[in-house]
Amino acid sequence: IMVAAAPHSEKSASRATDGKVTYPPGVKEISDKISKEEMVRRLKMVVKTFMDMDQDSEEEKELYLNLALHLASDFFLKHPDKDVRLLVACCLADIFRIYAPEAPYTSPDKLKDIFMFITRQLKGLEDTKSAQFNRYFYLLENIAWVKSYNICFELEDSNEIFTQLYRTLFQVINNGHNQKVHMHMVDLMSSIICEGDTVSQELLDTVLVNLVPAHKNLNKQAYDLAKALLKRTAQAIEPYITNFFNQVLMLGKTSVSDLSEHVFDLILELYNIDSHLLLSVLPQLEFKLKSNDNDERLQVVKLLAKMFGAKDSELAVQNKPLWQCYLGRFNDIHVPIRLECVKFASHCLMNHPDLAKDLTEYLRVRSHDPEEAIRHDVIVSIVTAAKKDLSLVNDALLNFVKERTLDKRWRVRKEAMMGLASIYRKYSLQGEGGREASKQISWIKDKLLHIYYQNSIDDRLLVERVFAQYMVPHNLETTERMKCLYYLYATLDTNAVKALNEMWKCQNLLRNHVKDLLDLIKKPKVTLTKRKEANKLTYLHLMFLNFAQDFVKKLAQVLDDDQRIREQLETLVSPTCSCKQAEVCVRDITKKLGSPKQPSNPFLEMVKFLLERIAPVHIDTESISALIKQVNKSIDGTADDEEEGVPTEEAIRAGLELLKVLSFTHPVSFHSAETFESLLGCLKMDDEKVAEAALQIFKNTGSKMEESFPHIKSVLLPVLQAKAKRGPPRQAKYAIHCINAMFSNRDTHFAQIFEPLHKSLDPANLEQLITPLTTLGHLAQLAPEQFAAPLKSLVANFIVKDLLMNDRIPGKKTTKLWVPDDEVSPETLAKIQGIKLMVRWLLGVKNNQSKSGNSTLRMLTAILHSDGDLTEQGRMGKPDMSRLRLAAACALLKLAQEPCYHEIITLEQYQLCALVINDECYQVRQCFSQKLHRGLCRLRLPLEYMAVFALCAKDPVKERRAHARQCLVKNVNIRREYLKQHAAINKLFSLLPEYVVPYTIHLLAHDPDYVKVQDIEQLKEIKEALWFVLEIIMAKNENNSHAFIRKMVENIKQTKDAQAPTDPKTNEKLYTVCDVAMHIIMSKSTTYSLESPKDPVLPSRFFTKPDKLFVTSSSVLKPKAANILGAVNKPLSTAGKQLQSKASRMETTSNDDSASNPGSPQRSKTRYKHVMFSSTSLYPLEMLLHNLVNPFPADQAFWSLNLH
Secondary structure, eight states: OOOOOOOOOOOHHTTTTTOOOOOOOTTTSSSSSSSSHHHHHHHHHHHHHHHHOOOOHHHHHTTTHHHHHHTTTHHHHHHSSSHHHHHHHHHHHHHHHHHHTTSSOOHHHHHHHHHHHHHHHHGGGTTSSTTTTHHHHHHHHHHHTTTGGGGGSSTHHHHHHHHHHHHHHHHHTTTTTOOOHHHHHHHHHHHHHSSSOOOOOOHHHHOOOOOSSSHHHHOHHHHHHOOOOOOOHHHHHEEEEEEHIIIIIIIIOOOOOOGGGGGGHHHHHHHHOOOGTTTTTHHHHHTTTTOSSSSHHHHHHHHHHHHSTTOOOOOHOOOHHHHHOOOOOOOOOOHHHHHHHHHHHHHHHHHGGGHHHHHHHHHHHHTTTTSHHHHHHHHHHHHHHHHHGGGGSSSHHHHHHHHHHSSSHHHHHHHHHHHHHHHHHHIEEEEESSHHHHHHHHHHHHHHHHGGSOOHHHHHHHHHHIIIIIISSSSSSSHHHHHHHHHHHHHSSSHHHHHHHHHHHHHHHHHHHHHHHHHHHHHHOOOOOHHHHHHHHHHHHHTTTOOHHHHHHHHHHHHHHOOOHHHHHHHSSSSSHHHHHHHHHHHHHHHHHHHHHHSOOOOHHHHHHHHHHOSSOSSHHHHHHHHHHHHHHHHTTSSSSTTHHHHHHHHHHHHHHHHHHHHHHHHGGGGGGHHHHHHHHHHTSOOHHHHHHHHHHHHOHHHOHHHHOOHHHHHHHHHHHHHHHHSHHHHHHHHHHHHHHHHHHHHHHHHHHHHHHHTTTOTTGGGGGGHHHHHHHHHOOOOOTTTTHHHHIIIIIIIIIIIITTSOOOOOOOOOOOOOGGGOHHHHHHHHHHHHHHHHHHHHHHOTSSHHHHHHHHHHHHHHHTTTTTTTOSSOOOOHHHHHHHHHHHHHHHHHHHHHHHOOHHHHHHHHGGGGGGGGSSHHHHHHHHHHHHHHHTTTTTTTGGGGGGGGGOOOOHHHHHHHHHHHHHHHHHHHHHHSSSSOGGGGHHHHHHHHHHHHHHHHHTTTTTTTOOOOHHHHHHHHHHHHHHHHTTSSSSHHHHHHHHHHHHHHTTBBTTSTTTOOHHHHHHHHHHHHHHHHHHHOOOSSSSSOOOOOOOOOBBOOOOOTTOOOOOOSSSSHHHHHHOOOOHHHHGOOOOGGGTTTOOOSOOSSGGOOOOOSSSSSHHHHHHHTSSSSSOOOOOHHHHHSSOOOOOOOGGGOOOOO
């Protein structure tokens, strides 16, 4: 490489004093006296001469020294013609090459002029298509090769020269230049930085300005040139870059450079170019992350997000202190900073999976951020990474998304649900990540469906949309769609299955409401008044499903006016509508209602929303047929069950359960010969569950089988009759209901079944009794009048005398209180069916004219009183006694749901039934509370039965208390919602949840454990039980309900206990419980002292009429008791706190093994006896048995026996 010439020596200068200019051969004098063309011609020859010369040509160098000086005169440097200037510049470049290291120019000013002149000529590089471009390139190549500009290091104005050179090169570079041009420019500029003593800020700015985004976008080639230059000179330029950032970031001297406002952009670019450029700058960023200026911290966070998140970045590993400091900004006080950190997480997870562990805890905290936008973006970040590759996110991150499906804000919940849905579709439905990925996210399907339990209609509708688009895409081909649904249903958990069933039920209900609306519109003959009433009813139904009344009115008007839309909607809600038809109808209706002139149409959006819910996009006749074929494949062993990860037995069972559910919601879709023939085949299978499901499906779908499919009917009837007589009990039950639902001459078929079964009952053959008793019980319920006489005799002589009052087989001696179903003795199972038969018969009769109800109730309470051993001979085992107690209590609950029998249930019987919820057997308590809850949820059981849950406060098992609390909450909400939707003023007393308070007070006052009126421990238990109910009732103070409850309690103290109005102790107990309730109300409410909105009406069966003159408003609690009770200051979550004193009386775990039995002393029996016979005496057992075993005429049947 040639070394640039230094200023020429004095000797050389002296030789040039003669001033005579020697030109190359053939070149005449070049002056202003010749034309431009001639000057150009002569200069070209000079250029050629200098071009051919090298540093060793000493003679020529001496010869042409004056020419070299002459070419640097102002005449040439300021010549107006660009061609002349270009040729002169080429000459000067060669002169610097030839005369190196001693340049012929000695004046600093002249050197500055020459290099500024050469720099100006380099602008000609811009036009790559110019005829002179090669000469410009030669000029660049020459000065880069020789490093001519290095001569300027000694000049005072060197910075100006270098700055102008850099600016010129960055200006002229463009995409027309080849790699050589780029390389020579880099060589030229890098030599100035690497070999110079310093780099001025101005010069640094000319380089860095090309990295600023605005400039970068304008001239990509200049950016690439700056990038190459910085890479080449990284080590030399790093101190000057550090100084620049130090001045701006640490000292705040923004005036040092015009680029001060772009420091963070520059840091990012420099880091991407070469991280070594910022070795000393990064610690400054750590300092800036802790700045007090929010905007400054935000800028640094944005910068570091890009640096840490870049694909090939190793910054987090190389600079751990900076990484930890950055993570700390996830908890910044400034919202935009936290938001920026969360957005960064997505890129970090995708580009640096190894950092996921560091991010997890910070994202967990931010997923609970008070700001909605941040929680939303946490979900977006995690889901975006998961959709790219599931392995990028750990289970903890996915759980954060799962948690946000229950967020208080709809926008966050929606994002979480849609995110999970898209992940599920990609990795489970489409199987992109293989079996492992599908297994990892298998919980998503359950979670999405669980959201259907939420109260918000938005959540429920989104679940419906997600199901139709992501879980079982409606656009799949029928067979594939049903296969997808089949295996989905088989792998859902119990709660998800219930949610899916509920979803279909709600959609079907809405479909029926739309049908009702269409029917109303089609009936012009209906009188205006009736039509208005019917419309009002329909509006209420639709409004209940969250459609505004205005929308329904407008929809009704549109349907009335537009016959085409009405016909399309009729087709859509028709039971025979196919999935393909549904798509066409939806498209046509939306097209008809849409208008290009009105892009935002709220009414159209609501119509789409309605159509989306009612359109049968999954199920039609073809779909049911395909689903049954899929089930048959599993039965035959030809399905892909194992590949889908579902055991064949589970798949079959789930498939039949699915068909059973669909038979409720889409019964008409089953109406095909192929479907019914397949179901017939299932009936004949040995698998009990398969046959049982087939029977239920026939019951739900076979209403028109007689007329539409007579050949199926002729084959089905004998099968049903055989099942009813000799099949398993559950199949017998469904067979009877099938005959009832499907055949017009059911009485004949019932008689053919009843007579032989009735005559063949044999108490000696207990195992063969269960199915006949089940069948006869359901016949008694469905046709009580048809078999009135034989049923009365059957109950009196066989069920009571032969079955219930005899213990033929001694029970197994065991300490267990409960055994699995398959270990229960046949005799006990037969007795349970006998009890059920009695109750079903009464439910069928639905009247108490023969006093049969009273006698049955006495029988049931006698079973409870005797702890399940009615004969009290001690021959029964404890598990059998538990079963019979449960059967008797559930039978009482069944009868209480029928008004005619509820009226005759005495308070003692009610209280005895209530105590079963405190039974010593865990399973008895569990099953009884479930039955109680179910009856209350259906609004079938009277309100006093809700008070029974107060006794659960004594349950030693936390799960049982929690379940009871959930039941109470749900029942309160159901009743309040019902009262909002129905103007049931006349039913207020039986529905208003606040009215459960007097029932609870009365029940607790008669609790057998409450013996000593002023006993502190017993009063504490009463307080716990009261608070268990009041906490839920008082959670909302709607319509000043706290004052209403207070008034209710005060009114009770003006009455007497109707159960024992003359007993002072009983009334004292009642008033004491009222005082405890008042303590709770006063301690938990600030509005209890206000005026009650209404005067409460107390139930007359429980309390005598209020005596306003009877003053008991003062507390009957003794001071010590009142002080110890104090105010209820516990948090709400402590309701139903475990009472250790009760642990010895109730099982705290399952009773399946002897170790679970605490060996309690006949606890329940003592309580049952105390309740039932507290004020009456019992007939001696011998008399009871004598009356039961002796035959008696019909008019003096068992039902006339008075057990009291």
